[in-house]
Amino acid sequence: MILEGLILSIFLFGLGCMTFLLRRNLILMFLGIELIINSANLAFVVFSANNNNYEGSLFVLFSIGIAAAEAAVGLAIFISAYRSFKSAYIDFFKILRF
Amino acid sequence: MELIILLIPLLPLFGFLLNAFFGRKLKKEFVSLIGIGSVGLSLFFSLYLIIIYLLNKYPEPLNFNYYSLLDFIGLKIDFGILIDPLSVFMLFFVTFVGFWIHLYSIGYMGKEEGYSRYFAYLNLFMFFMLILSLANNFLLMFVGWEGVGLCSYLLIGFYFKEEWPSNAGRKAFIVNRIGDFGFLLGLFLLFSEKSTFSFGDLFSGGEIYLKYATPIALLLFMGATGKSAQIPLYVWLPDAMAGPTPVSALIHAATMVTAGVYMVSRANPIFEASPTASSIIIIICGATAFFAATMALTQRDIKKILAYSTISQLGYMFMATGAHKYHYGIFHVFTHSFFKACLFLGAGALIHSLHTNDIFEMGGMKEKMKKTHWTFLFACLAIAGIPPFSGFFSKDAILSSLFIEAQHKNWVYIFYFLGLLTAFLTSFYMFRLYYIVFWGKPRYKKEPHHEENVMTIPLIVLAIGSLITGFLAIPVEKINLINKYFHPFYKDLTESHLSPATEIILIFASIFVALFGLRIAYVLYKKDEDFVLANNLKEKFNSLYKVLFNKYYVDEFYNLSFVKPFTLICKISYKFFDEIIIDGFLIAIGFILQMVGEILRFFQTGNAKTYAVYIISGIVVIIWLIL
């Protein structure tokens, strides 16, 4: 049960990365990040159960809070960027290069 | 005494300084006064010194150390003066001839630009020449040695407005430097054996034991070949005639070029220690004497003829030293300085009045320049070796010493006969010159100037000198003053081993060749006023004539084999090694780095997703690597 949870968490992490790489839409990329955060949360919880130590779960609380804050700021940045680029696709954000 | 001796070289130096710094603002009279006065004073002092020295009946050499140039453990070099028979002898004729040539210069240079510069250089030359003669160690001698080279450079290039004098000066300096290179190495080798440069320490014992005697002697001789224009470094001297004629007389005939002979005589124990070196000297200088004489046969430039004759005569001098008769070498230096100076000054007078160097543009000067003619004739007779002129005695002494040498080195006979042949040639080309210039029809274009007294007085003095100086060495044992004079100095070397009969035969042989040369010249150039016979000969032996006229193409050969390759190597090392290989290598490195930078830049695609790829793959790789 522990192992399965951990494997899931690793897979989710991988999927999060994959989302980040596969999708061009900014929001979807950000969803990938959320996926990673969730995988971390899962890992925390699993380990918490495994180690019989609730500190891990405590971290989850913090991480959810942080994710919320990040989402707020991030989405604000997206909106602002969308306004100036008129596009939500990451491959348009290529002025700064080389 | 110490001070007086010091004053002898220093006075010309003061003269130089005054003329160099203030000369341009002074009147010509003052310049001449300074130039001649300083040399005159030093002549006066040296006469004083000589008289005292002679009156003292050859005391021990006097050695004065004024101050130390270098003072290390095992290496002490003093600014010191050595007074011994040899240096006194040199001192005398250097100051004497020098003085008269200074005087002559007033007339000769009177209208030239850079009058004060000329006298400054000349005084500087006197200073260095005196240092060279009086130095009590090799290094100080070397100072003088290089110093006279410098002055020669400056004076050859005196007419710097034209290309070739400055080229000639440069050539002289560089060729001399090549000789000095050998000289310096010889000194180093000597030092590494004896740990001293002082003549006193080295030569006072008379004999010297050296492990590397032959290399040392040869290296020193290399220096001498440079300075005294022997094969293979003689090439500068003909070119050096680009300088004003008095300069040629003083430096390139009378004094500086004989410095090599002086040095060899001075360092005689070293040459004594190496028979091989002596033999080599005879060979080289015999060859020089002969070839220079042949080259003089066909020249048209009066000064060139005299220059080749100088080289040839220098060969004689060296042959004497090679035959261990150093005093005869020095004696020939002495007599030669008079008659060659006289010849040059005479030539100078001709050039001065005719503004040409080509003997075929002169002719018939006998009437126009009587004093010059007579003095020139005297000097010609002297150089041709016709008794009782001085050249006869000195040359005969040399030839007989060669003959003596030949008695235990049989091959030297060749050089004895070569010497005789050279004497014949000398006589021939000198009288060729004489007849062409002074007899026959006038071929000059412009009317010659009149003779000036300032110029004729030195001529007369020197002519008298070339007449009488020979009597110092009458080839009779008892009244041979030179032998006597140098006896304490060269000790056992002065003795003759020839029977009187042989000596007389030798004397007649040399008189005969001299007269024979004179006769042929007479036939070719005096009797036949249009030189028909001479021209016929020229046509007949055209190829030989050309070779001789072009001096065996030695200059061309040197140019092709040394100068051109050298320039090419320089160009290659700059254009190829420095600019392409070394700099190119660095540029290539810089370029490669830049290229790498440019390539790496393209990983910076600007797409955030690419960056994420890098990040994730980085993490994966790190994990895989660490575990």
Next chain:
Amino acid sequence: MADIINVPTLSHLIFLPLIGAIILLILPFKKNKIINWFSFLYSLVPFYYSMIIFMKFNPGGGMQFQEKQIWIKAFNIYYNIGVDGISILLVLLTNFLIPLIFLSSFKYIQEHLKMYYISFFILQTGVVGSFLALDMFLFYVFWELMLLPMYFIIGVWGGKRRIEAAIKFLIFTAFGSFLMFLSILYIVSYNYFQKNVLDFNLFSYYNMQLPQLAGTLCFFGFLLAFAIKVPMVPVHTWLPDAHTEAPAGGSIILAGILLKLGTYGLIRFIVPIFPKISYQYFPILLILSVLGIIYGGFLSFAQEDFKKLIAYSSVSHMGFITLGIFSLNFYALNGAVLQMINHGLSTGTLFLLVGMLYERKHTRMIEDFGGIARVIPTFTAFFIFVSLSSIGLPGLNGFWGEFLVLLGTFQEKKIYAILGATGVILSAAYLLTAIKRVFFGEVKYPENERFSDLDLREWILLISFSIPIVWIGIYPKFFLSKISPSLEVYLNMIKGFLK
């Protein structure tokens, strides 16, 4: 306090120029004339002080006027300075050249005057500091302190290709010195492992016992730094560019002083710190020195640019110095140290003279002159005089250095001396050729007829340079007696190490 004012200490020599730079920076001088004169007069003060130190210097006294003060405690780094026979003349030369350089710049430099003098003052601090430092860290700091000012001098007031030249100079020098930095760090840390003391005192590292490979690498690290500065073939290519493009003052200081730092470093650092390793490599180094002499001569001969010619002649002359150092002979070493001064004087003056030519006609190409001896005879006379000193005419300074070097080398390794002596011929060849082409012959260009001969300022400059040239030429003992006791001690020390 009275002591500080009355007695010039070595710190005065080091920091007075720096203070001068700060004064210049702060004071609101605007007029060029005031800045010129202020800098010139101010620079006489260190010169005066260094003369006093020179007079008080006791030749037999070893390291003198030492000052030692803790600087960075954590690394046991000291502000440790002192002077001995090896450095005293170089310090004097530096302080002698700076005022003259300033004087020479009065006309030459018209822009950014303040910065110019500030650069020179900082440079002076760096140079004098490097000569005096006895602590490796301190030495390195001073050594690198010279980098930027020199870069500025070349880059701001230089010729057309000044920037490339400046960059090249900087990269080369920095390359060497950074590697030296690494080597210093390595030997310090090695020492720390051995003795458990952090120590940057130079003398503790004399005869350093290092493992073979590391020792060799460190040796090359040091060597490269100094060899680039000297410069030895084949790392010399920065020099012609830097020399050519630098303003006259820059060339003078570069030739006169900065190159000497390289040879000074060879004497002070490489040979004593790595006696055995350097002994192994002496043959190579000697070959490189000889190569420098000959190759430098070749290169000089091939030049069309007057300044470049003199620059390459520096390569050749510096070859003599390194030859003297690496032949490890008493005379040669004396000659090398003397030759450092000689080269500084004669080549410095040559650059000054070329600078004066440049002031008259803004070109450096030999082709653009020709026959100007008639127009400017005094100038020509001085030029020939100084060239002769550079050629090594006996009776002028250059001779004694070359002579002693060759003499000493000959005692040790004959072949190198023989090869090295060819440099004597070469130098005559290229300099006289250049002189001939520039000064003699017809006046090629009519505009050259308008050249003016020396003015008072130039007279003063040239006379000031000529005095030591002649002085050393006719009385070298005066200077040699100051340096030879130290060198004797030094040489005995090295020979002791090699036993």
Next chain:
Amino acid sequence: MMEIEALSTEIFLTFLGFLIILIQSFIPKLKKIFVPLILISLLFSFYLTIEKPKGFFFYDIYYVNSFSLFFQIGILFGLFITILISQSLLKKDGLERGEVYSFMLWASVGMFLMASTDNLILIFVGFELLSLNLYILTGYYKETQVSQEAALKYFLLSSFASSITLFGMAFYFGETDSLTLASKTPTYLLIFSIVLMSSGFIFKLSLFPFHFWAPDVYQGSPSYITLFLSTLPKFATISVLIKIFYTFLPNLFFLYQENSVKVLSIIAIFSMFIGNLIALVQKDLKRMLAFSGIAHMGYLFAGLIASSDMATKSVLFYGFAYIIMTMGGFAVLGIIGGGENEPRLLNDYKGLGYVYPFPALVLTFSMASLAGIPPFQGFSAKFFLFYSLIDAKLYFLAIIGILNSILSIYYYVRVIYFLYMKEKEEVLPLNLNFYSLLGLAIIFVSLIYFGIFPQYIFERATKAVEVFIGFF
């Protein structure tokens, strides 16, 4: 009460931020007092920080010791300069609003927390507090697309990296059953977790292969943000990395020495080379400085790998020096130049050394210092660092580092020659006022002073590292 005292600076700064926002919202006319107010407060917080009682607080998750104080003082120092410099730049763009200062202050609070705890939660929260404020700061300037793009990239990548860190922390927790950084017997999972955990921090340090954001973001953000972004976060992150490495590297060395050192060295070496080589071909100064920053972090990371006492001291010193040098560079780039929407091209700085002597001088000195030329601080820093590398027998890294330093000289010096050795074409405007002048002066003085007398800071660093001696 002690705990409040221990946290006094953080609290003070937090409330200062509030205050400023409040003033900005309600009495916008008082804008002018922001900078003096903050400066005085910062001076006061210097005092507060120094006076902090030492020890462990808040159930031992927050400590005040010489290590954390070193960072806190350093951060305050950097903040002080940042605020001095940024005022005139903000004003020029008409963006001078209190929030900017507030975010800077709050970001500093985050950094303070990161520096003074071993607890992963607090580290992460501090880290996020920092990052979040940085996101806001980078997005603050909305005039140009570039700055928006920079903010977006920064946000995306940084939050991506920090989520990886979070994931690593989870595994760390799972393996060690604790949320405190402490020496543990290494297992594969632990290493796995440490790699993941460090990656977020390494990302902040912009080390290879996490460096790609840095040039884009530095170039796109306005100078005053770059100034802040490129220095202080890195400095604070160093503290975390030191803790991580100090805790684990010795053990890792013990077990997997070859591999881990190799891998970390690869990171360091690649960072140096990539930073320097690309900087070599940059035309935009800000971008060039960004790449040079990557290279510098490479050197610094080499010091971290050595993880000896000496090396850590040197790293601390280097970090501090890096703040000053880089700030010098970016400050001048902000001060000389048009609006923030214009690029800082090397070509535009032609001949400006004579037009604006003092700022140009500061730029020159900063470049020289970055290049590691004495007597500037960068040199002392490099000296300490390379000495410690050799001391730790990491010769290869030291040699590579030196070679890179040589390489880097070229492009640093290029800036100098553009400033002084080219003819000026057009003159960029200057945005210098009293505050920025003061800021430049501080940079100027500290570049030289700490270069010649590094003793003081080095002693502080020594004391800071002494905290860790027990850890071995």
Next chain:
Amino acid sequence: MVNVMMTSVLFYTFLILALIFGLFVALFRSPLYSLLSLLGLISSLSVLFYFYGATFLSFIQLIVYAGGILVLFLFVIMLLRLEPEERGGEHPAFKVLAPILFFAFSAAGVGILFLKKIEKPVEGYNLPIQEFAHKLFTNYGLPFEAITLLLLASAVGAFILAKRKI
């Protein structure tokens, strides 16, 4: 026994569901679908949390994540009226790289996991909510305060960022 069976069946069901939703998040082109998959994922995770005994967290997960954050996302998607990504609009390299990296990472992670000796799971572990809360407000009071600051900053920041003109 049945209960245990039930739990494990449920557990595995949600496990697989989570994985599938995760995959969906990655693969859906439409933002909306993707977001809804994330919602599904988060819900399944919350169930899983429950199984791991973190009841409190499972609720928090639902409320805050699903109810707060995702709604925010939804709001933005709606606001910007984001269309589904068109096909082929991007570099194919990513399509190749992404799965490779995914597998490489997962393989490494899972491999490492198998190396770890997993102790027997604690049966019926329950988050001791009281202690949890106590610890949150004592030991972790400082981070908690910091989070408040963080949220405040994010609020102010989001406000400022989203404004058209400052």
